[in-house]
Amino acid sequence: MGDLQHIRAEVNNAFKLSGFIIRREATTFVAEQLAPLAYAERQKMIDKLTAHLLHQCLSQPVLEKQHLELAYKECQSSGLEESETVLNVIDAFSVPKLCYDSERKKFVKDINVNNSLYPEPKWKAQLLIDRYTVIWQRTIRNKLFAKELLPSMEDENKFQLRKIEVLLSSSSRLDDVIVLGLLTQLTEGKFYLEDPTGSVLLDMSQTRYHSGLFTESSFVLAEGYYDDKVLNVMGLVLPPSENRTTSLPYFGNLNTFGGKSKTLLKNSQSLLKIEAENEDGMLVFLSDVWFDNLKVMSKLKTLFLGYNDFPPIAIIFLGEFLSCPYGYEHSTQLKAALTNLGDILHPFTKLRESCKFIFVPGRGDPAAPNILPRPPIPSSITEEIRNKLGDSVIFTTNPCRVQYCTQEFVIIRQDLVTKMCRNSIHFPETGDIPDHLTKTLLSQCTLSPLSLGVQPMYWKHADALNLYPMPDLVVVADNFQPYTRSYQNCQVVNPGSFPHTEFSFKVYIPASRTVEDSQIPNEDT
Known part of the structure; x- marks a missing residue:
């Protein structure tokens, strides 16, 4: 005793x-x-x-x-805590808003969020200021710009990052200037660099462009000399991106991704164990899935048959979900096509019980304007398939986020290659477009580094397009040819258009963090 x-x-x-x-x-x-x-x-x-x-x-x-x-x-019980979800689909309108506290040099959660879709005008500028702050704090601590503790040991590679007000206050010529700012046309045909302290006219006649896609409204590092109120740009480069491990200390254990959990699930040991043990678990991504096309539906049936005995974690269908615009009948046609999909899926009992079917709408799907983030397909259209298949179907926003165990995926349906190339001020002479795009998105910390005229956005929901801290996987479903790229431990994937690529799609295996190319074979061969 x-x-x-x-x-x-x-x-x-x-x-x-x-x-x-x-x-x-x-x-x-x-x-x-x-x-x-x-x-x-x-x-x-x-x-x-x-x-x-x-x-x-x-x-x-x-x-x-x-x-x-x-x-x-x-x-x-070795079970999980209530907040530890194995699979969680987070819609764009519930992504947490994070603000950088420059005194504490840390990110904090903004709890006074009134997420109105049409807020007062100051929020239009605020979304750019927030992006600037994120990129500035990340650039200033990069080894190229970080000041050494001992100035005497400072080597030749250290550069000094300046604000635009420093240039504007100078009456003499300044050499070796490097400025971080927003590339913009304040007057037609003339490019300026802008930051929260002011704007300066650019002379880009001798500019050498480094890799990446430089669009209006993207943040760039301009290198050159300042003379007679003009910044003569010798080199234009993307701000350096930062891998997840380097960013982590500035967020602490804060849940930056979204979902029920207050803390970051990336550190959960029990979820890591589930992830490692589920060696065959996979997520399947298909884009441009036309539910009104007989050939597509027949291929989907083959897919369901193939996966029925070994169901994946989730099958993610990305829009558009109809092969052509039906005008005022569009919603009726989609409702009928989804109901038909429900009927096809119903006999695959194992698949229905173990797999989630996630639907991310495309630009032409009803019934939302071309503004990001766009809401899910209205429940009046999806009612019948939801009644038939229950909790296994999830209709979500575009973009959306998916958390599986400790991994984070950001998914968007957007023809980004076309949009970015069309709006670039300089088309890259060498290199591979998917490489340039991957580097640009991760450097800009956003899925849409375009001006609001080219891609409108709900100002207060810009965080939904955030790519900082870096997720594990970014799926950009585009009409461009399929590709898989890896940069700073983050994979960027385009599954390609399902009907236009001989019915090919991408499969992601979380246990080994690998992306595989898959295709539904032709019955004729």
């Missing part, structure tokens, strides 16, 4: 240190459960219990026996 007394004292002290008042019978219960364990195991369990109860946000610090019974049961 002396031993039990000793364990009770251990339990009492541990809970007191965590700020709890624990009832006598609760202490006895815990001591009795822990008695058979060795000292180290006992400490581990006590730590687990206190951590679990601290997460519960109890209304008062007094712990009754029933609290401990429940906590002990939950800690003992």
Whole structure:
């Protein structure tokens, strides 16, 4: 009994240190459960219990026996905590808004968010200021610009990043100038560089362009000399991007991605274990899936048949979902096509029970304007397929986010290659367009580094298009040929148009973080 007394004292002290008042019978219960364990195991369990109860946000610090019974049961089962979701689809309108606190040099969550779709005009400028702040703090600590602790040791490769007001206040010529700013045409045909402190006219007659796609409204590093109120640009380069590991200290354990959990699920050991054990788990991405096309539907049937015995984690269908615009009948046609899809899927019992079917709308799908992020397909159109297949179908926004265990995926249906190339101020002479696009998106921290005239956006929901901190996978479903690129430990993938690429699609395997090209074979061969 002396031993039990000793364990009770251990339990009492541990809970007191965590700020709890624990009832006598609760202490006895815990001591009795822990008695058979060795000292180290006992400490581990006590730590687990206190951590679990601290997460519960109890209304008062007094712990009754029933609290401990429940906590002990939950800690003992190797199950996940309530907030630890294995698969979670996060719509664009619930993505958390993060602000950079320049005093604490950390990101904090903005909790006073009134997410109106049509806010006051200041938010139009605010979305660019927020993007500038994110890119500025990331660039300033890059090894090219970071100031060494010992100035005497400063090497030749260090550059000084200046604000535009420094140039404007100078009456003499300044050489070796590097400025981070927004590339914009303030007057027709004349390019300016703009930051929150001012704007400067650019002379780009001698500019050498580095790799990437430079569009109006993208942030660039301009290198050159300032003379007579004009910045003569010798080199134009994208701001350096930053991999996930480097960004992490500036976010702490904050859930930057979205979803129910308050903390970042990237660090969850139990989810990591599930991810590693599910070696054959996969996510299937198909774009331009025309549910009104007989050939496409027949190929989908083959796909469902092939996956029925080994269901994937999810099949993600990206729009447009009809092969041509039907005018005022568009919604009716889509409703009928989705109902038909439900009928085709219904017999595949294993697939229905184990797999999620996620639908991300395209630009031509009903019934939303061409503004990002765009809402899901209206529930009046999807009602019948949802009734038939229940929770296994999810209609979400474009773009959307998917969290699977510890991995984060950002998915968008957008013809970005065409849009970016058409709006570039300089078309790259060498290199591969998907490489340039990948580098540009991750450098700009957004899925749409285009002016609001080219791609309108809900100002207060610009965070939905955010790519910082870097996700594990970005799916940009585009009409361009399929590709898979990897940059700074982030993979950027285009599954290509399903009907236009001989029915090919992409498969992602989270356990090994690999992307595979797949195709539905031709029956004729």
